[in-house]
Amino acid sequence: xxxxxxxxxxxxxxxxxxxxxxxxxxxxxxxxxxxxxxxxxxxxxxxxxxxxxxxxxxxxxxxxxxxxxxxxxxxxxxxxxxxxxxxxxxxxxxxxxxxxxxxxxxxxxxxxxxxxxxxxxxxxxxxxxxxxxxxxxxxxxxxxxxxxxxxxxxxxxxxxxxxxxxxxxxxxx
Numbered sequence: 742x743x744x745x746x747x748x749x750x751x752x753x754x755x756x757x758x759x760x761x762x763x764x765x766x767x768x769x770x771x772x773x774x775x776x777x778x779x780x781x782x783x784x785x786x787x788x789x790x791x792x793x794x795x796x797x798x799x800x801x802x803x804x805x806x807x808x809x810x811x812x813x814x815x816x817x818x819x820x821x822x823x824x825x826x827x828x829x830x831x832x833x834x835x836x837x838x839x840x841x842x843x844x845x846x847x848x849x850x851x852x853x854x855x856x857x858x859x860x861x862x863x864x865x866x867x868x869x870x871x872x873x874x875x876x877x878x879x880x881x882x883x884x885x886x887x888x889x890x891x892x893x894x895x896x897x898x899x900x901x902x903x904x905x906x907x908x909x910x911x912x913x914x
Contacts, residue, residue: 760836763832763835763836763839763902764832764835764836765832766835766898766901766902767831767832767833767834767835767836767894767898768828768829768831768832768835769828769831770831770834770835770894770897770898770901771827771828771829771830771831771832771834771894772824772827772828772831773893773894773897774827774831774889774890774891774893774894774897775823775824775827775828775890777889777890777893778827778886778887778889778890778893779823781885781886781889782886785882785885785886789882791882793812793819795812795815795819796863796868796869797818797819797822797823797826798812798815798816798818798819798822799815799866799868800822800862800863800866800868800869801818801821801822801825802815802818803866803867803868804862804866826858826859826862827855827890827894829858830851830854830855830858830894831894831898833851833854834847834851834891834894834895834898835898835901835902837850837851837895837898838895838898838899838901838902838903839902843895843899844895844899845892845895847895847899848888848891848892848894848895848896849888849891851891851894851895852884852887852888852890852891852892854891855887855890855891856872856883856884856887859883859887860872
C-alpha cells in the first residue's frame, strides 16, 4: 500500500498575505468564541452562584510587571486577558481549519490546546495552581467553558475556511 499525496483543492500556495488573513480571521473568530463562552459562564454563575474569577487579570498583571490591584479594579484587565488569549488562540484554530484539521474532533483537540495555554500562563506566573489540585467540580466547569469556546471558535473557522483537501488521484478525503 502506498501513501497518497495531498494537495490543496485550490492548488494555490499559501502566501504571507493569505496566512496573515487567516490568522486575523481566526483572531476574530476567537473573540466571538470568547463572547459565547462568557455568556455561558454568566448563565452558569447565575445557577451555581460561583463568583467571577480574576485569575486572567492577575496573570496579565504578572506578565506585564504591573502592581497588584484589588479585584474591584481589575475588570478591564480581566477582559483584556480573557479576550486577548481567546483571540490569539483563534488564529491557531483558523490555521487548523485551513489545513484540513476540522470538525468536532479538531475542536476537541483545540479545547485541550486552549486549556494548556491558560494553565501554562497561570502557572508560569505563579497565579494558578495545577488543575489536578483543584476540586473536581471546578475542573469540570473549566473544561466545559473552554469546550464551549473551542467548539464555537471551531464552528466559525471551519465555516470561513473549508480547507477541503483532495488526494492527487481526485478522490476527496
